Amino acid sequence: MARGQGKKNQAKSESDDKMIEQNKPNDDIDSNNLLEEEDDETLLNTCLLIVDFILEYCSGFEKIELLNLQKINLVSIRTCRYRNQIVKIQAPTLEHLSYSGSLSQDLDVVECLNLKSLNLSYVTISDRFLQNLICRSKLLESLILLEVSLEMFNFYRSPSLKILKIQDSEGIRVIDAPNLVSLEYMGNQIPILEIATASRQLKASKIVFRCYNDNVNADWFCKLRMFLSNWISWCHVTLCFLISNEINWEDLRLSHRFANPKPKVDVLNVSFSALNWECPTFVDALLWSCRPRKLNLDSASEESESLSS
Numbered sequence: 001m002a003r004g005q006g007k008k009n010q011a012k013s014e015s016d017d018k019m020i021e022q023n024k025p026n027d028d029i030d031s032n033n034l035l036e037e038e039d040d041e042t043l044l045n046t047c048l049l050i051v052d053f054i055l056e057y058c059s060g061f062e063k064i065e066l067l068n069l070q071k072i073n074l075v076s077i078r079t080c081r082y083r084n085q086i087v088k089i090q091a092p093t094l095e096h097l098s099y100s101g102s103l104s105q106d107l108d109v110v111e112c113l114n115l116k117s118l119n120l121s122y123v124t125i126s127d128r129f130l131q132n133l134i135c136r137s138k139l140l141e142s143l144i145l146l147e148v149s150l151e152m153f154n155f156y157r158s159p160s161l162k163i164l165k166i167q168d169s170e171g172i173r174v175i176d177a178p179n180l181v182s183l184e185y186m187g188n189q190i191p192i193l194e195i196a197t198a199s200r201q202l203k204a205s206k207i208v209f210r211c212y213n214d215n216v217n218a219d220w221f222c223k224l225r226m227f228l229s230n231w232i233s234w235c236h237v238t239l240c241f242l243i244s245n246e247i248n249w250e251d252l253r254l255s256h257r258f259a260n261p262k263p264k265v266d267v268l269n270v271s272f273s274a275l276n277w278e279c280p281t282f283v284d285a286l287l288w289s290c291r292p293r294k295l296n297l298d299s300a301s302e303e304s305e306s307l308s309s
Helices: 002-023 031-037 127-136 218-229 249-256 280-290
Strands: 052-056 063-067 074-078 086-090 096-100 107-110 117-124 142-149 153-155 163-167 172-175 182-187 204-211 234-241 265-272 292-299 305-308
Touching: 117 127, 127 153, 218 249, 218 280, 249 280, 265 280, 280 292
Parallel strands: 052 074, 063 086, 074 096, 086 107, 096 117, 117 142, 142 163, 153 172, 163 182, 182 204, 204 234, 234 265, 265 292
Antiparallel strands: 292 305
16 A cells, blocks of 8 residues: 555656646746737736836837726836837826826826826827826826926916926926925026916925027026016026127116016026136126026136125
């Protein structure tokens, strides 16, 4: 009996070894080919309890769908810019969304009512798409736009918004965020931007203009003064110039009659690739248009200077 049982156990062991060998994962499987076979399938349809999902530049996917995820909190997707990848997100528990792609028509976000932070970059979107997304997200506190192309967008009815960062994104005209705490703007030109409701909670405000052209004249400084005057105050204003030109002071004096109230800037940082000290009217125009409490001049060819006014 013992010998027969031993043979049976040996046969069972060999059978188990064969099953293990058959089910052993193949280390040579090409993950890209695997993704291509699953292009049309719903992604993560069996991982309902996943919390964070990050996907970057996976060209094998033509369609990315995150549906009915019960615990999802963060989604970060970077699609290939030169390939249309359809992204659909349906996640009522989602709080943080970051998307980098090409066209908004490839992005479909539904039932994300608890969204608290939204980061969009390198994407062309319609005003209606962004407005609907913000309006549905009643808890949205942080919005970051990086190289986002808009036609003419107004931030209406955004009482929950506290942090707003805009970089190289044109088309924004009005901001209505009465509880805004932090505002950052970076661009190559002075925007046509107005604030509908002033936020007295604004503690950090920063703006950076890269003025890499020859159109910096008296009219440009008048536009700068008008823009800065539309806000209560600015903590930091940074202006970057290639060169400094002589400014027609008479034109500034004529514009002074119709200028808005004096802007309030705490710190004005000005950098030059080559500062021409033979153009004192340029510095005068800076002081007139910004009215800073502190002025920092930084030149690649000169040592940094710090002036108080």
